[in-house]
Amino acid sequence: MPFDRPNTDPRIASQPLISFEGVSKTYATRQRTSVSALADIDLAVPAGSVLGVIGRSGAGKSTLIRLVNGLERPDVGRIRVGDAEISALDERALRRVRRGVGMIFQHFNLLSSRSAFGNIALPLEIEGRGKAEIRARVEELLALTGLEDQRDRYPSELSGGQKQRVGIARALATGPSVLLSDEATSALDPETTRAILALLRRINRELGLTILLITHEMSVIRAIADRVAVLENGRIVEQGDVFEVFTRPQAEVTRTLLAGEMGLTLPAALAAQLGREPVSGAAAVLRIAFRGPHANDPIVARLARETGIEANILSGTVDEIAGQPFGSLAVSLPAGPDVVVRARAFLDAHGLVSDLLGYLPARSAEDRHVA
Numbered sequence: 001m002p003f004d005r006p007n008t009d010p011r012i013a014s015q016p017l018i019s020f021e022g023v024s025k026t027y028a029t030r031q032r033t034s035v036s037a038l039a040d041i042d043l044a045v046p047a048g049s050v051l052g053v054i055g056r057s058g059a060g061k062s063t064l065i066r067l068v069n070g071l072e073r074p075d076v077g078r079i080r081v082g083d084a085e086i087s088a089l090d091e092r093a094l095r096r097v098r099r100g101v102g103m104i105f106q107h108f109n110l111l112s113s114r115s116a117f118g119n120i121a122l123p124l125e126i127e128g129r130g131k132a133e134i135r136a137r138v139e140e141l142l143a144l145t146g147l148e149d150q151r152d153r154y155p156s157e158l159s160g161g162q163k164q165r166v167g168i169a170r171a172l173a174t175g176p177s178v179l180l181s182d183e184a185t186s187a188l189d190p191e192t193t194r195a196i197l198a199l200l201r202r203i204n205r206e207l208g209l210t211i212l213l214i215t216h217e218m219s220v221i222r223a224i225a226d227r228v229a230v231l232e233n234g235r236i237v238e239q240g241d242v243f244e245v246f247t248r249p250q251a252e253v254t255r256t257l258l259a260g261e262m263g264l265t266l267p268a269a270l271a272a273q274l275g276r277e278p279v280s281g282a283a284a285v286l287r288i289a290f291r292g293p294h295a296n297d298p299i300v301a302r303l304a305r306e307t308g309i310e311a312n313i314l315s316g317t318v319d320e321i322a323g324q325p326f327g328s329l330a331v332s333l334p335a336g337p338d339v340v341v342r343a344r345a346f347l348d349a350h351g352l353v354s355d356l357l358g359y360l361p362a363r364s365a366e367d368r369h370v371a
């Protein structure tokens, strides 16, 4: 069973705009074998929310997004977008539904022979809208995406970030209620990524657009998503509010994907010395997670005062996840009988989650100074 936590954000509707019920998808390969790309997917994207699906390469992310716009069909299960059951529609009906579903891509997919204006106008031309209406709508979208000065430039004359802005404006041209984002920032540098994610967040808030995005980067989820689903080998192994999943990851793959993002990794030199077994004199290393109001607690001082256990701070961060404070601290404990059990009981009693990372040889633990 995947770990599943309910939606707790009052801003987000309880009614899903996109839903997957018991969806599985296999591909036949040329070698006459089959590949299970998705299995038993249950997923709901509440109207007005941003849901991020994260997973490693080959986890099934692209397949999931292609099922939403009907580019792939499931073997079993149902996929709904609004009132339409995508999995049951013929091609003609699908085309109608797709008008309400915009999509942006990693490599932008712009027409090189058209200017920014021309690319954004294209979906409206296909719909047969009048010239004046098209002009007015495109001007509006150029302003929304900050592209007024680039309107006559061609894709080859635009930066990656500008190209993606054109992609976003084009996706919004026909006024969709859903935006699908397929690794939309993976080809961009970190600063441009932040700007594009901020634009998407603004569009979500201001236009009430529901966004389903797939990514392999936790930083993207953290910057924009309300909820996250973690895919591994075609299955959802964990889903829930971003703060919940980030601060209490349950699945191993989630922990691994989060390690760099959350300052959960130890300094490399220490990590290299960390062993699994408590050899004689070795110091246990704990990672303590501080959530919400506890993020700034002087917990190490209290641990010493109340239990006599003097922990040594190895590394630590205080940060914000989904607008709420979150801290993470790695400490080494002095060797001794029951020290780990007593320290963890103390932390537990104070509502703090701790993980035992391993053991450091006595010397390197003593050499560390308080950060």
Ligand SMILES: Nc1ncnc2c1ncn2[C@@H]1O[C@H](COP(=O)(O)OP(=O)(O)OP(=O)(O)O)[C@@H](O)[C@H]1O
Binding pocket: 027, 028, 029, 035, 036, 037, 055, 056, 057, 058, 059, 060, 061, 062, 063, 064, 216
């Ligand atoms: N058309 C296809 N024919 C056969 N197998 C496929 C096809 N498309 C995808 N697969 C397989 O299905 C699984 C899921 O692929 P998918 O592209 O959905 O993963 P992904 O998470 O998007 O990966 P990436 O991040 O590398 O794009 C993989 O094992 C892949 O090899």
